[in-house]
Amino acid sequence: MNTTIIPSKNKNTEIILRKKKKSQWVSIWKRLKKNKMAIAGLAIVTIISLLAIFANFLFDYNTVVIQQSAALRLKPPSVSHWLGTDELGRDILARIVHGARVSLPISFVTILIAAVVGGVLGAIAGYGTKAVDNAIMRIMDIFLAIPSILLSIAIVSALGPSMGNLLFAISISNIPPFARIVRASVMAIRNEEYIEAARAIGASDFRIIFRHIIPNSMAPVIVQATLCIAGSILSIASLSFIGLGIQPPAPEWGAMLSGGRQYIRYAWWVCAFPGIAIMLTILSLNLLGDGLRDALDPKLKN
Secondary structure, eight states, X not given: OOOOOOOOHHHHHHHHHHHHHHHHHHHHHHHHHTOHHHHHHHHHHHHHHHHXXXXXXXXXXXXXXXXXXXXXXXXXXXXXXXXXXXXXXXXXXXXXXXXXXXXXXXXXXXXXXXXXXXXXXXXXXXXXOHHHHHHHHHHHHHHHTSXXXXXXXXXXXXXXXXXXXXXXXXXXXXXXXXXXXXXXXXXXXXXXXXXXXXXXXXXOHHHIIIXXXXXXXXXXXXXXXXXXXHXXXXXXXXXXXXXXXXXXXXXXXXXXXXXXXXXXXXXXXXXXXXXXXHHHXXXXXXXXXXXXXXXXXXXXXX
């Protein structure tokens, strides 16, 4: 007896949804490519990231970044040292490249933690009862009332300067914006038809939040994360500048600025190039964030 296997409806639906999701990302990329400034920002971020990844292949950490040389102290930019040397005779270009390996990973990790924690809290607040919403958002308002850099300084000062405390401090200070953004998105979509359908078939609140609501709230979170990474890099540099962040001799852009500020009158390159590295990184991330905001805006769909 011959039997005909009919593809299940659920399987066909999954294939259609997968193709639709892929076409959406293709459409977003096409809109992003039209923004020349965003592409320029993406190119700069990519170059800096590649330099950070291959830093050990470009410059030996021990001999170029840590090893000191009195004979090479405060040498101006030259063929042998493209960006000059610092007050201890260390190559500034090598330290900037290795400093990217410090600033970029920390900023990405802190914003990832803040996005996950803040996203979950915002989704619970937006989808939960009014009492739950008020409890969570009033706590977020307390944190928002304190400037993020001041909150980070207070946490690191209380716990002591270390890599772990720096991660914790910057992550905590970035949670409230993500919570508010996700809450607003959840409140806008929680009464949509597909959410009602999920409730009708008996889906739990946990499944609705993590399977349907959070994935459909990712567009503003991605934009906010891109912009917050830039702010996180600036916070890391600021804390290191005042001695509460990455400690010497580890190369970090803010610490390099702090160490070279007393020589700025007659050795401008010691402070100028680390500052330019911070400026370029933050500028490129902001340009990319603005481009992503425009590309992810549903109003701009053709």
